[in-house]
Amino acid sequence: MKTLHFGELSVDKVIDGIERFPVLNAFPEIDLGIIEKNMDWIYPFYEPMSKMILLSMHSFLIRTPNLNILVDTCIGNDKRRVGQGPIYKKNESILSHWNNRNSKYLRNLESFGLTLESIDIVMCTHLHADHVGWNTRLENGVWVPTFPNAKYLFSSEELSSMQKESKSPYDEYTKLVYQDSILPIMESGQANIIDDSTDLGREINLIKTPGHSPGHYCVEINSKDRNGILTGDVLHNPIQVDCPSISTVFCDDKDLSNETRVKIVDELTDSNTVVLAAHFSGSTAGVINSKNNSRRFDLI
Numbered sequence: 001m002k003t004l005h006f007g008e009l010s011v012d013k014v015i016d017g018i019e020r021f022p023v024l025n026a027f028p029e030i031d032l033g034i035i036e037k038n039m040d041w042i043y044p045f046y047e048p049m050s051k052m053i054l055l056s057m058h059s060f061l062i063r064t065p066n067l068n069i070l071v072d073t074c075i076g077n078d079k080r081r082v083g084q085g086p087i088y089k090k091n092e093s094i095l096s097h098w099n100n101r102n103s104k105y106l107r108n109l110e111s112f113g114l115t116l117e118s119i120d121i122v123m124c125t126h127l128h129a130d131h132v133g134w135n136t137r138l139e140n141g142v143w144v145p146t147f148p149n150a151k152y153l154f155s156s157e158e159l160s161s162m163q164k165e166s167k168s169p170y171d172e173y174t175k176l177v178y179q180d181s182i183l184p185i186m187e188s189g190q191a192n193i194i195d196d197s198t199d200l201g202r203e204i205n206l207i208k209t210p211g212h213s214p215g216h217y218c219v220e221i222n223s224k225d226r227n228g229i230l231t232g233d234v235l236h237n238p239i240q241v242d243c244p245s246i247s248t249v250f251c252d253d254k255d256l257s258n259e260t261r262v263k264i265v266d267e268l269t270d271s272n273t274v275v276l277a278a279h280f281s282g283s284t285a286g287v288i289n290s291k292n293n294s295r296r297f298d299l300i
């Protein structure tokens with residue numbers, strides 16, 4: 001993705017990796033005819049021969065005149081990511097890639113001329129394993145905050161839900177994520193709970209968008225010459241702009257997730273707002289346009 005400019009703000013994508021995922025595992029209820037119908041534009045995000053969707057794992061780096069903001073921190077390195085439960089077991093061949101990784105994410109971040117110390121804010125749209133991994137890194141066997149000067153922004157609903165789930169004997173996976181990627185941030189005093197007073201600058205707003213997870217937030221950028229939205233996991237694949245009422249297997253509350261997604265997609269359609277989703281692959285940035293009673297995602 002080329003650097004996008006929104007007035008005085010810029011947005012870049014920092015890649016941690018790309019995953020391929022069977023479309024029917026990710027979207028168990030999808031009618032593959034919808035994909036066939038949209039094949040003329042869905043191809044960069046879907047492999048028709050293998051019926052795999054591509055899921056990019058990346059952060060967005062927002063630079064304002066005063067702040068360097070990292071939105072979501074992907075999967076991370078050296079994390080133990082194994083678990084029980086139906087979702088993990090069914091997708092073990094893919095999710096096991098997240099175990100003990102060694103990606104070049106930090107080098108990718110530094111290629112933008114930034115040091116770890118120069119990140120001011122880490123905003124987690126939600127606290128799933130693929131959005132909090134680089135919150136911490138392993139140093140001499142201890143998990144430490146990757147960004148020593150950053151405030152880390154978490155939603156209270158997200159945090160309390162995770163704390164509850166991590167105590168369940170059936171959810172070892174969430175417990176691992178909590179212990180290695182959230183708890184060290186709480187203990188360092190760098191965790192900040194998002195509320196109405198959270199200020200990321202006058203052109204950036206946080207919008208509560210629950211469903212995929214209980215306290216999910218999107219990040220809206222409104223500059224005088226261009227608008228954008230970082231949609232987190234409200235959308236996983238652009239096919240959802242044509243059928244926004246299809247959730248993934250990873251959505252915590254399917255009905256609420258659908259409701260939120262339908263509302264957001266309706267608002268964005270033909271608005272020329274730049275959509276930056278947490279997992280869209282390739283050049284990633286695009287707009288939602290209506291065409292012949294359907295909708296498509298057009299890369300910009």
Ligand SMILES: [Zn+2]
Nearest residue numbers: 128130233278
């Ligand atoms: Zn995700």
